[in-house]
Amino acid sequence: MTETASSTRPQLYGADYSVYVRIARLALLEKGVAHDLVPVDIFAEDGIPDHHLARHPFGKIPAFAHGDFHLYETGAITRYIDEAFDGPPLQAADAKTRARMNQIVSIADGYVYPQMVWGLYVECIEKPKRREAPDGGRVEKARAIARISLDVLADLLADQRWMCGNALTLADLYLASMINYALEVPEVREMFFERRNLGDWWQRVKALDSFQKTRPTS
Known part of the structure; x- marks a missing residue:
């Protein structure tokens, strides 16, 4: 069962220069999912923020939240996006x-x-x-x-x-x-x-x- 456009707005945590953050954003846009990109600088001089380490214990980007459901690792995030939301499929059926x-x-x-x-x-x-x-x-x-x-x-x-x-x-x-x-x-x-x-x-x-x-x- 897929989510509708009126469901909780997903949050994607990361930076727009990141290859893997962009992959997740591409998937969200191709599915037509309204979402927020929440900036995270993992190269900040004072280190990776604790609140981001709580989302991603390895301190990388992206991390993802959809309501109270949290994910990290781009492969998991993009497959969830494809399977949880309406829109054109991004994975073949066969x-x-x-x-x-x-x-x-x-x-x-x-x-x-x-x-x-x-x-x-x-x-x-x-x-x-x-x-x-x-x-x-x-x-x-x-x-x-x-x-x-x-x-x-x-x-x-x-x-x-x-x-x-x-x-x-x-x-x-x-x-x-x-x-x-x-x-x-x-x-x-x-x-x-x-x-x-x-x-x-x-x-x-x-x-x-x-x-x-x-x-x-x-």
């Missing part, structure tokens, strides 16, 4: 397509985020902004895994409109948030658009109203 979606989400978590966001975007874009030298070894490793990741994603996408067929799913939302940062790295951008179907997918992602509304402000 077992094989759903398994493929979960596989792509796992690829995003295990390879795209640590290597293409942290290993390339942070090392090659963010560190130079702070006048810090990139870790050459980390960049080299990330570059190799980025190539494999993009090959795999291009193969899985094939001639489909979205990653798991013709309907938007959580797999697209996960990748959209991560790829947005990764494409700021020139060599990632070059590798990405060499795979034409990924470029076509990206144009569809960028056109989503939810994607435009969740652009980071900092």
